[in-house]
Amino acid sequence: xxxxxxxxxxxKLLPETTEVAIKNIKDTFQQKLARALNLRRxxxxxxxxxxxxxxxxxxxxxxxxxxTIKAMDDRSAEVVHSLAKWKRAKLGAYDIAPGYGLYTDMNxxxxxxxxxxxxxxxxxxxxxxxxxxxxxxxxxYLKATVEKIYRAVxxxxxxxxxxxxxxTPTLPEKVEFIHSEQLLQMYPGLSPKEREAEACRRYxxxxxxxxxxxxxxxxxxxxxxxxxxxxxxxNSDGYIGLNGDLLLWNRILEIPFELSSMGIRVSEESLxxxxxxxxxxxxxxxxxxxxxxxxxxxxxxxxxxxxxxxCMFLLQKxxxxxxxxxxxxxxxxxxxxxxxxxxx
Numbered sequence: 001x002x003x004x005x006x007x008x009x010x011x012k013l014l015p016e017t018t019e020v021a022i023k024n025i026k027d028t029f030q031q032k033l034a035r036a037l038n039l040r041r042x043x044x045x046x047x048x049x050x051x052x053x054x055x056x057x058x059x060x061x062x063x064x065x066x067x068t069i070k071a072m073d074d075r076s077a078e079v080v081h082s083l084a085k086w087k088r089a090k091l092g093a094y095d096i097a098p099g100y101g102l103y104t105d106m107n108x109x110x111x112x113x114x115x116x117x118x119x120x121x122x123x124x125x126x127x128x129x130x131x132x133x134x135x136x137x138x139x140x141y142l143k144a145t146v147e148k149i150y151r152a153v154x155x156x157x158x159x160x161x162x163x164x165x166x167x168t169p170t171l172p173e174k175v176e177f178i179h180s181e182q183l184l185q186m187y188p189g190l191s192p193k194e195r196e197a198e199a200c201r202r203y204x205x206x207x208x209x210x211x212x213x214x215x216x217x218x219x220x221x222x223x224x225x226x227x228x229x230x231x232x233x234x235n236s237d238g239y240i241g242l243n244g245d246l247l248l249w250n251r252i253l254e255i256p257f258e259l260s261s262m263g264i265r266v267s268e269e270s271l272x273x274x275x276x277x278x279x280x281x282x283x284x285x286x287x288x289x290x291x292x293x294x295x296x297x298x299x300x301x302x303x304x305x306x307x308x309x310x311c312m313f314l315l316q317k318x319x320x321x322x323x324x325x326x327x328x329x330x331x332x333x334x335x336x337x338x339x340x341x342x343x344x
Contacts, residue, residue, distance in 0.1 A: 003332055004117050004253050005339045009318050012167050015342065021160065022311045022323055028159050029310060030103065030126060032152035037101060037130055037145065042090060044083055044104035044127065050076040053227070053286030054086050065109050079109050082304050084228040085288050087129035088265055092297040101130030106304065115328060117253055117319050118309070122326045125309075129265075129302035137264050137299060139209070139235040142242055143177055145301055146207050149260065150175045150246065153310070160314050167316055170251055172204035179239040180210040180221035192221045193256070200249040200256040210241030211261070212274075226274035227283060228302075229263035233270050252318050259310060262303020268293050319343060 013021055033039065047067075048054045055064060055078055064078035080086070083106050090102060106127040113119040132141065157169045176199070183195040190198065199206045212224030212231030222245070224231050229243035243263020250257035266274060271292060275281050283289055291297060308324040311317075319336055321328055321343035333343055 002116065003335060004255070004318070005335070005341075006252055006254075006318050009252065009340060011318075011322070011340060011342070012316050013164065015344075017164075018315060018317075018323065021164065021315055024163060025156055025160065025311050025314055026307060029152060029156045029305075032155055033126060033128065033149065033305070034103060036148040036152050037103075037128065038099055039101045039103040039128055039130065042094075042102045042104050044106055045080065045086070046107060047077045047079045048086065050078050051286070053283060053288035054089065055080055063112065065111060080106065081108055081110065082106055082123075082125070083127040084225075084265075084302065084304075087127055087302055088228075088297050088300050089288065089291070091129055091131050091300055092291075096131045096298070098131045098133045098136070098298070101128060101300070101302070103128035105307075115332065118257070118312075120308070120320050120324060120326045122324060124307040124324070125304040126307060127302070127304045129300050131298040132264075132301055134267075134299050136301075137230070137233075137242065137267065139237060139242065142209075142244070142264055142301065143207075146175060146177075146244075146246060146262070149262075149305070150205065150207075153259070156310070157314050167314075170204070170316075171248065175205040175207050175246070176203040177207050177209060179237060179241070180208055181215050181239050183208065183221070184215050184217060196247055196256040200247050204249050206247045206256075207244050208247060209235075209237075209244040210239055211243055211245055211263075213240045226266075226278040226280060227271060227289060228265055229261075230266045230270045230274075231263070232273050232277065233264075233267075248313060250313065252316055257309070257313060258306075259313065260303050260305045263301065265300045265302060266292070267299065268295065 066078040068074040104127050106125050108123040154171050161169050187195045211222050212220050214220050231241045231243050246260040248257045308320050311323040312320050318341050325344040
């Protein structure tokens, strides 16, 4: 995505007030999230050992920042992409009962990102994971969880309005659920991102179900690693997949705005099917995968919610650099400055 400069943009808050608002959002939302999903906060790693299978492989092609550890005979470690698998292992280690879970502050460095209004080298999100029963591995449970998260987002939006009345709420009362195959049928001549834009423009808030499995045109809506979200299991609406993305319509940039990726996690059966579908069966020999296949980890649902993205959306900012300190190309800094967009 190229840098977008809104035609008419006026920042709603000065930098000093923005810092106060950011803290308000982060304090408020994580409390509401924890209460809604029965989560307790835990401490998370910035890096994990290479070769354990714990790091999130995202789409399977992104390369993690890595380094060697002198005190461990130059063993290799890598900065986390996210904590999708680490959290599930932690649920098992803490023996957290179904219906309860954990959340943490996840910080990552993604050097492969294209830097624009939404994408930064620095990633900060609330990573959360909840233990569930096997019988909860359903589309209904996924939808109910999404609705709880969306309610927490809307309540935080109203908190901002109460504190800064000139920042008026924009989110609709309800989130619309649409399967990625339905989007393809609705907009067959458009790319996946264009389909998302049409749906978000129409509904304001959309949860796109089924990310990773090939659709009727032979292509997946978007990529997913094979070993955390379950994107291969049939669900109750007649389609495939128990995961998805929460997308909001960004009125400032006039684009779909991904706030969260989440899903029911793989079972022993779906893990093997997905590894086979992606031709990476050898991962079954990694420590994490062996433990999962041995039944040592609980069934779970989980995801990540962008912290800077939530702040950017709720404060109606045009660039994520207005709510996050990172590194940007000089020409992007200058272009933003010329249009009243001041990056931290």
